[in-house]
Amino acid sequence: MAVKNIVESVRDTLGEEMARDERVIVIGEDVGVKGGVFKATAGLVERFGEERVIDAPLAESSIIGVAIGAALNGLRPVAEIQFADFIYPAMDQIVSEAARLRYRSNGAFGCPIVIRVPFGGGVHGALYHSQCVEALFFHVPGLKIAVPSTPADTKGLLATAIRDEDPVLFFEHKKLYRRVRGEVPDGEHTLPFGQAEVRRPGDDLTIITYGAMVHVALEAAEQLARESVAAEVIDLRTLVPLDKQTVADSVMRTSRAIVLYEDNRTGGVGAEIAAILAEEFFEHLDAPIVRVAAPDVPAIPYSTPLEEAFLPNVAGVVAAARRLVAY
């Protein structure tokens, strides 16, 4: 096992998958010669050539459209949207074409594409380089969504995504890219979708989260432990499919739930999780489900204090947990 950060894990996994299966190609803005703005595709063009590592024009709709066409012709494209904030021009291709192909063809065609999407705030990216967009796709049937929070999960989930017969949105949190390091299994390593991970066990309340917020939750849990509150932290790892069982098992034990997500509060992924808990596990709840999320403000501010105020943080989670435990 080697210790890597997340961006290294992405790069190595892409290399391994391309070496394993010659149908795997990479397409996106600056993914070739530049090696990607985050260096997530560095070295791939030298190793696999321009035919398999394609620098695309600044046209997201075209990137995804080309990927869909290539997939229908037998390839396994991994498309990169440079920043999640730029994904909207590709919305029609993703939502109306990729997501619906399986259904539209009565199961005859899948659309085996992976769309890698660096996302999230906390990197001084301001309005156009900080957005969380997963809820928009979470709403659309036909798309799978993975959001790794560790280098090992990044490898396992990306390999599974590339081998999947249907479209997968693969969200990589920019703030975690070089901040989180960890051991990554060598060689073949895939993780099945729909299996959440309990990152920290606890009996007093459950924090359900994903992506960068996993690390916020763990820090909050550490702080709560000093107050003798045992918070369980669940990393969903994939939003679609959603591992309801792990969430349910935990909440049935703790009877209290915080849903933590970096996206705007209204209509976020956490709102759906809260709804599931209320609908299916009502009689196991001893307190209201609490959402800790970003405010419904149009964009992340650039200014450091404002950005910090915007993003859900450890203090906010701890405060919510205290309220819940005292309820």
Next chain:
Amino acid sequence: MVTEIKMPQLGESVTEGTIARWLKAPGDRVKRDEPLVEIVTDKVNAEIPSTVAGVLSEIHTPEGTTVAVGHTIALVETESPVAAAAPHSAPAGDGHPPIDRAEHARRGPRPEAEHDEGEGPSEAAPDALAKRSSPLVRRLAKDHRVDLSQVEGTGLGGRVTKEDILAYVARRDAAHIPDQAITVPSAEMAAAAAPEVPSRLESAAPPVAEPPAAIAPDGVEPGAVPAAGVRPEPGDRVEPVSAVRRTIAQRMVRSHQTIPDAWLMVEADVTGLVRRREGAKEEFRRREGIDLTYLPFIAKAVVESLKDNPIVNSTWAEDRIMMKGQVNLGIAVALDDGLVVPVVHRADERSIAGLARAIADLATRARAGKLSPDDVQGGTFTLNNSGAFGSMASHPIINHPQAAILNMETITRRPVVVGGPDGDAIAVRSMMNLCMAFDHRVMDGAQAGRFIQAVRQRLERIRPDTPIY
């Protein structure tokens, strides 16, 4: 000021009630404790007194409607709190509405004991129920049959939390106190309880409102859990389980699952009893207006034998056995749609005639659906006339948390060997079997046998001149 009248909880595990009849119409004045409404539950019917004095301003729940316990069924406009509570104080218009004082007058000085005679709507219950409970706590309360008003809450605003209720259940189970009573026993009951028993145990201990002890064929267990894989065949008729049936089922299962019972049967020669009754029944009917059946004779023999064998008149409480100070005899009464066990309180203080009257009264009211909560609470032993169905022998299920139950079987005339001055002979005698089931944790066959032999001997000693009064 307006006071909400709420559907009271009329017995443990009762979750709803039906308005049978409003005794007051909107606009009527009502005194405190004056009957306001008649309520029917699956267990008892009761007249509910008003908790306050005032004018009935609104009826929210019409007759025939069923609502959950705690639901507001009417509003009573109470007299000006000043006038009601302290007529000569707090002049009106002083700019300080005497709200606090009124509240104090209404709640503060009102001693709990004054209202804990077992009637439904003591103000404590609705107040407590009005507190918000989480879905989990409500489910736990239902599953563990806990009256939430009895649980001290440590949550926000005194809310009962999951931890509170689980701790409560753990303590209760450790003491093996039967399901939560919603009513606190009367003062005399509490006084009669053994002094060394902790007070909390006392207050929950009297088995309240536990109707059915019954003959159920051995091995047939009306499950509270739906049988998996049971599907109706074409032509089957499927009926939903009534509330009474469900209650009976739950109690049977609980008794069967928690009490390791054993049973035994003795044969009693009741020829003397038959003759005594034959000789007395005409005059008894004339004098009392009711039939003299065999039941009060058996009941008399049972209560006297219970006095001599207090271990049979007891309750298992895990780390202790509570021998009851009173003999409160439950009498199983079959209804069209179920079974109820009204209780002859202090049965040991009654003569045969007194028992006959008490039993006839309870049976009549049971069949008319007119039993009060008190009528079905506090039983310490149950007597069941299975002979009424022609049964010769049966294995009764103990009326949890009592320690034993007795079935009297049908009386038949049979040839039996009797000893006489000239040696053995065969004679025609009236014979009856007595079948007893007992909690083997509480007693063993020897004690149970001593008790049932005592009953048999008392019955066999009945002569034509045995006093009935």
